[in-house]
Amino acid sequence: MPIDDLTWRVEKLVDEYRWTGDTETILGAEASGDAVALWRAVRVVDLDTSSPSLDAQFTAASTALGRLHYWRYRESSGERRNAELARALLCLEAVSDDVHRVPAELNPLVGRFTDPDAQADTALTLLRASASGPDPALLDAGILLLTPAAAASPRRSPLRAARLSHLCLAHRLRHERDGSAADLAQAVSTGEEAVAIAAEHGTDAPASWSRLAFAYRCRYRLHADPADLRRVIDLFERVLALSGPRAALLSDLGTAYRLRHEHTGDPTHVERAVALSEQAAALPEGRADPSVLAGLGACLLCRYERSGARADLWRAAEISERVVAALPEDDPERATHLVAATSVLLRRHERSRALEDLNRAVELGEQALSALPEEDRRRADALGGLAAALHRRYLSAGSDTDLDRAVTLGGWALAAVPAGHPDRARASMDLAAVHLTRHARTGVLADVARAIELGEEVLASTAACPPKWLSTLGGAYQQRYPTTGAVSDLDRAIDLGERSLAATGEDDFALAGRRARLATAYWRRHGHSPGGPADGTTDRTDLDRAIDLGERAVAGTPDDHADLPGWLAGLAAARLARHRLGGAPEDLDAAVGLGERALAIVPEGHPGRSRLTADLCDAYLERVTGGGPSPDPERLRELAGTVSGTRTASPVDRVAAHHAVGALAQAAGQTGLAVTMLDAAVTLLPSVAPREAGWADQQHRIGEHFGLVGTGVAAHCAAGDPAGAVEIAELGRGVLLASQANTRVDLVELRNRSPRLADRFRWVCDRLNTPDFPADERRRWWADYDALLTDIRALPGLEDFLAVPRLADLRPAAAGGHAVLVNAGGDRGDAVVIRADGAPVTIELPGLRLAEVEAKVTALLTAVESGFSLAGVLLRRRVVAEVLGWLWDTVVAPVVETLRSRGGAPYRVWWLPTGLLGLLPLHAAGRPGEPGALDVVVSSFVPSLRSLRQARNRPPGGRRSDLTVALRHTPGLPELPGAAAEATVLGGAALVDGQATADRVLSALGRSTWAHFACHGIVDPASPAESGLRLHDRTLRLPEIGGLRLAEAELAYLSACSTANHGTRYADEVLHLASAFQLAGFRHVVATLWPLADEVAVKAARSFYGELPGTPVADEAAAVLNRVTLGLREEHPDRPDLWAPLIHSGP
Structure with a gap:
């Protein structure tokens, strides 16, 4: 409703009341609704930019609304009376230059004839009411009256000091409510003046010291200036020395020392914080005070994070639960304590590994968030606390829903923190950590890119970046490395990691985790350093540094810490790498022992067991291929059962685990188990690609399992199962292409059955075929795609719609010729000939091994990329001729010999080479001057039979x-x-x-x-x-x-x-x-x-x-x-x- 209309309605209500004396006219629902609407309209007017006509509307509205609230004040009682007076004063102050607009009773409070003493008395009444009253006008009006009252007091007088001290409190409270920097500045300046006046008079002013201390504590939390915190401690210490121990004071001083420890890392500060908080909680008034108990819990948690003392953590968790239980649900501070309890329970889970701790943390985080309205400034902490709880629960239980929600809530938490606020850095790094976890799950590069962006912004804007954040950012660069292959990412990770270690005290409990993360970066860089896998020398500087850091990390971590298994696995990987470099049997034994210990620690069903099993099997396989003993069949079955039963692990970890167990079983001669596990790995392979992402992300995630298909094909061939070899190759090769092809199928039959489903399926497929759409939208469309697929397969006759085809469905593709699958495994090579009218036939290729293929491909690519100079031409001619001759002898000649038994040349062949074989010219194989493949085979290459x-x-x-x-x-x-x-x-x-x-x-x-x-x-x-x-x-x-x-x-x-x-x-x-x-x-x-x-x-x-x-x-x-x-x-x-x-x- 326009402001003029609202003003008219309010004036009419006041006139009617004054004529009839009916209080319902101004106190009823209609009047209250109009008052709220006009109040909102008036409060948004900016007089600095308004027009003359709007100024006139504002004056009329303020007058009418002020008079309405004045008469409501006269007719009210209790808390409502103070709130009505406050609103009347705020409205009439804007028009108080005109004495006729202000009721005579209020002239001492606003206008040209005010009485400072009356203003101060009324202000204190309103400020006291604001402590329990929800109406923000109480605090605003109190400041409005007390400001001129203080200014009118005699300079340097105790009366002025008292009023300034109350103003310090009021401005600080309004800053905490609204976040106004001007209010905080006023709180500090008025508080300092009050304290200074008291000092001039030689009088102690404990109340003023306390109020000023709280103002400085607010400013410290906003700007993290150590000088502000020193002032807080100085003021509280003076109060303590004068007034003696009081629970609230001791708790506040303990909190100040805790904050100081968080800034300096000095252990004496956290010990002082705990001692003060313990003393506060031991006093009679502190034993049941939720704020005092919560302060003690926070100090105990802080000391735990430095020392790792389990007793401190368990006691902090117990205290947090007591505080939450003691507060009624409508207590305005309950949400703050719920957030704190969420954090403590998360830390306890790191040691207890109890899922009930996580579930309770999520429950409390949900309660905190639901208790806070959108505009509450504490909502950022509640959002961040719940995001952290969901993040940790994902890590322990593997729910994608938890992870996605953690990213969303973490983003909202960051958005809720104003730019420049010190809490923004913490919110940024918390969000970065969740993005890194989601990248590990899905492989979407945008997640790790966002984490690095957030981390670099924090590093650039923080004068002394905490070591925890340096370590997190280093981990982000390390995590990006496998995708980019850029050694510069590892260099940056190591630089940040070393800076993090240098800034971490030797007695800091967090040191172990930072060492473990840095160890992994050194281990990865070893692959690119002299002595690494790509180098023929034996320099192992990076690897030795990785092992040293890993051993110290493990030694400094309690057996019950949730992260210990990961650090054990990291050390095992480094020891295994050093064994491969130097052949030391003690390194291999250590890798196996560390891997077994890591797996034994993690409980059944935990998603981390899959990756740990994969790592352990790599160490076992190294021992077997080196001539050592293989695990007995019972142990192999245990490992297989572990990975098959861990369904909450990420798809990438499940594939890796099945692959590793299958390869180990194959090496151990357990062909049946190998086939089962490798088939499971390949079946899972399509699920590792983040369908919501682009081709680049999908290819990387699938490519992490390079060699899986070849191993699976070799296992089937070893088992005498050529049909299974073809089917596993079809399922595991060209996954990305197959996924795309499934969105562009002929829908004629579906349209005949259900035009509605056909139209909807086509609509979704069209969007999935549009590149560069945001990941969130693509994720939603893929969910629609899966749901539609379920509905379509429920139709009679369409049960196999887009199902993975069997060999019988694919054989007709080879009509008029032969499709030839060629595969090179680690210890065998095979070709499988597929015809439209017969069973597939396996051809053993004894000269074809993966190592030889890798060597030929490397030589060929080097030669063909050498340019067209004379030296380049000579190299190309020699190497290509050698490769063609080798291909003829090793692959094509045995295949042609088999084809001769089925008819005369030329033979029509569709080559299906796996892995690196696809880079070799099978179609042109042959020795110089002799008939070769071109003479007897008309060749084509296809990604798959599909x-x-x-x-x-x-x-x-x-x-x-x-x-x-x-x-x-x-x-x-x-x-x-x-x-x-x-x-x-x-x-x-x-x-x-x-x-x-x-x-x-x-x-x-x-x-x-x-x-x-x-x-x-x-x-x-x-x-x-x-x-x-x-x-x-x-x-x-x-x-x-x-x-x-x-x-x-x-x-x-x-x-x-x-x-x-x-x-x-x-x-x-x-x-x-x-x-x-x-x-x-x-x-x-x-x-x-x-x-x-x-x-x-x-x-x-x-x-x-x-x-x-x-x-x-x-x-x-x-x-x-x-x-x-x-x-x-x-x-x-x-x-x-x-x-x-x-x-x-x-x-």
């Missing part, structure tokens, strides 16, 4: 619309002279050089069925998802290409650099440009394994298009590319590097 089936099921092109994208000139990259020639090879529409922007190319692809790219391809070995085509304005990345849905796409020819190179880090995900174009809808893709010489690229493209039929369908692409490659081989028999890289993908 992708081959999908390509076959797409309808062939019904029309032909050609597009060429050619860039001779690319900003910042070398010229491609042949691109101009390639631009004319295909014909049709062309985007050349500056025309070839990303947006134009994406738009043109939607209209085209054949596409030819002659440009630079960017391969990011560290993150293949970031690879792409380098266009005029930017790189067109894989997720953008794969996100397209091209219904009529037929052929893509990628004459760019290394368009079928997926790098070594995430080999089984088969992420490269060729697979992205297939995902987008192209049935056939021609790509290259390494950069092709410019003139050869032009000739190959001309020959390819010249031999293809001029129809919309490109089903002859594989055969034509085979003939083109044979022609290039004939022209360059001694240069296999010029003709071996061209490959085909598709049916």
Whole structure:
């Protein structure tokens, strides 16, 4: 309602009351509602910026409302009477220059004829009422009256000092209510003046000292200035010396010493704090005082955090529960004590490992939050306390809901703390810790990036950053390292960790945890230092430092501490690394012993058992492969039972644990158990990818389990189960591509059954195929996707909708030829031949081992990236020829020999190489001058049988619309002279050089069925998802290409650099440009394994298009590319590097 209308209504009520004398007119519900509405309207007017018309409205409204509250004051009694007077005074003070607007009774209080003594007396009455009354006007009006009363008192008089001292208290209380810096400044200045006047008169002023001490304590909490805290202690000590021991005073002084210890780390300060608090709680008035008891509990907790004394922690927890139980639910301070109790119970859980402590902490945190209104300044502490409780419960129980809510609440807690407030740094670091935990769970890089951002902001804004925060930030950099591979992250982690240790006292209980975290950073950096896994020397400086820190961390940690198992495991990893470096049997024995001890400590069902089991199995496996004893079958079954029964662990830990137990079982000759465990690991593998994140995060999380698929395939082959080998390879390879493909399926049958579900499923899939949406939205859409999938599978006939296909469903994809799965394990190599009309056949490849594959891939990649100088050409020619000969002897010749028994050449083969084998030119294998694979096999490469089936099921092109994208000139990259020639090879529409922007190319692809790219391809070995085509304005990345849905796409020819190179880090995900174009809808893709010489690229493209039929369908692409490659081989028999890289993908 407009302010004029409200003013009129209030004036009318007052007039009616004065005419009739009916008190209900001004005290009833209608009057109260109008009074509240007009009060709110008046209080938001800013007279400094208002217009003349608004000034007039404000004057009329203030007068009317002031008179209403005045008459309500006259007709009220008890607490309500004081509140009405306070509001009347606040309204009328604004118009008090006009004596006619102020009732005569109030002239001594506001206006031009005030009486300072009357003002002071009334102010003290209102201030006393504000202690129990909820109306903020009581405190505001008290300050309004007492300020001029103090100013009018004789200067340097005891009367002035008394009034200033009360003003100090009032301003401090209003600061605590509203957070006003001006009020806090006034509290300090008025308090100091009051104390100074008393000193001048030579009188003691304990009340004034106490009030000023509280003001300084507020300012210390706001700015963390040690001088303020020294002043607090000085003032309280003076009061204590004069007044003797009183419970509240002793408790307040104890709190001051506790805060001082938190700032200085001086143990004498915390001992003084505990002694004072114990004395306070022992006094009769302190034994039942919740504030006194809570102060003692806080001091005991502080001492525990320094000393680790279990008795202090248990007593602090017991006290916190007593305080909470003693306070009625409507006590305004109960929420504060609930937050404190939450914190204490969390710390006790670290020692007790009792889930009931965690559940109780969450319960109390929920109560605290629900007890505080949105505007309460304590809400930030309540939010942070509950976030911490949920975070810790996730760590112990593994609930994703707890973790996500902890992130949300932690963010709200940070937002609730004003900029510049010292509590903001703590809230930032608490939130950073939760983000790090969620990153460990999901692998979403944005979480660890946010943690680092928060930590660096705190470091930049904090003069003396506490060692705890330095250690947390160092841990964030350390956690980012596996994703980035940047040694600079480890260097930064070690620098921060060393600074943290230097700032931590030797007797500080937190020292062990900081040592353990730093030890892990040194252990990780060892992998990049001389003597590390990538180096041939034996420098082990970082590793020895890691072991020293780890041993000291373990030695300084009680057996019942919740973090001890993790620190034991970290030390075990470092000892295992040193054994691998130097072969010392005592290091291996220590690694096994530490791992066993860590696992034995953690209770059954705890999510941490999975990761600890994985680490222990790595140590066992090292012992077995080194010729030592293997665990007996019963122990292996125990380990298997542990990982199978720990369902609350994160998916990444569950996969790692099943993988480790399976590999150990395989090495121990327990093939059946190995197959079971490895199958379980691969089955879980799709769950480790954070579906709400982008391709980069997903590939990293899946790539952490590199080698799993190969190990699983080898186990099935060893067990004589080729069908199982194929199925496990299908499930574990190309997980990301399969997930994306499942969002773009044919919905004709579903639409016939349920148009509503089909429409909803399509809507959700369209959003999931849109890159770069926020993670929270994508998480919600994936939840919708899963729910819809459940509903769809409930329909008759659709029970297997998007279910993982079995081999019987996939075999038809190999119609007209053979699909060949090639796998290299640690101790065996195999090929599995799959036909549409028969059972799969295993071919043992005795010369194929993973170590040899790694060596060949390293040599090949080094050679093909050596450039086109004379030395580079000679290296490429030699190495490529050696690799092709080795592939023929080791893999392709045995496969061809098996195929000969099933018909004559040429054989149509779809290669399915696992792991690093996908980087090798199997299609071109052969010895120089002798018939090879090109002569007897028409080859294609496919990521999986599923992708081959999908390509076959797409309808062939019904029309032909050609597009060429050619860039001779690319900003910042070398010229491609042949691109101009390639631009004319295909014909049709062309985007050349500056025309070839990303947006134009994406738009043109939607209209085209054949596409030819002659440009630079960017391969990011560290993150293949970031690879792409380098266009005029930017790189067109894989997720953008794969996100397209091209219904009529037929052929893509990628004459760019290394368009079928997926790098070594995430080999089984088969992420490269060729697979992205297939995902987008192209049935056939021609790509290259390494950069092709410019003139050869032009000739190959001309020959390819010249031999293809001029129809919309490109089903002859594989055969034509085979003939083109044979022609290039004939022209360059001694240069296999010029003709071996061209490959085909598709049916």
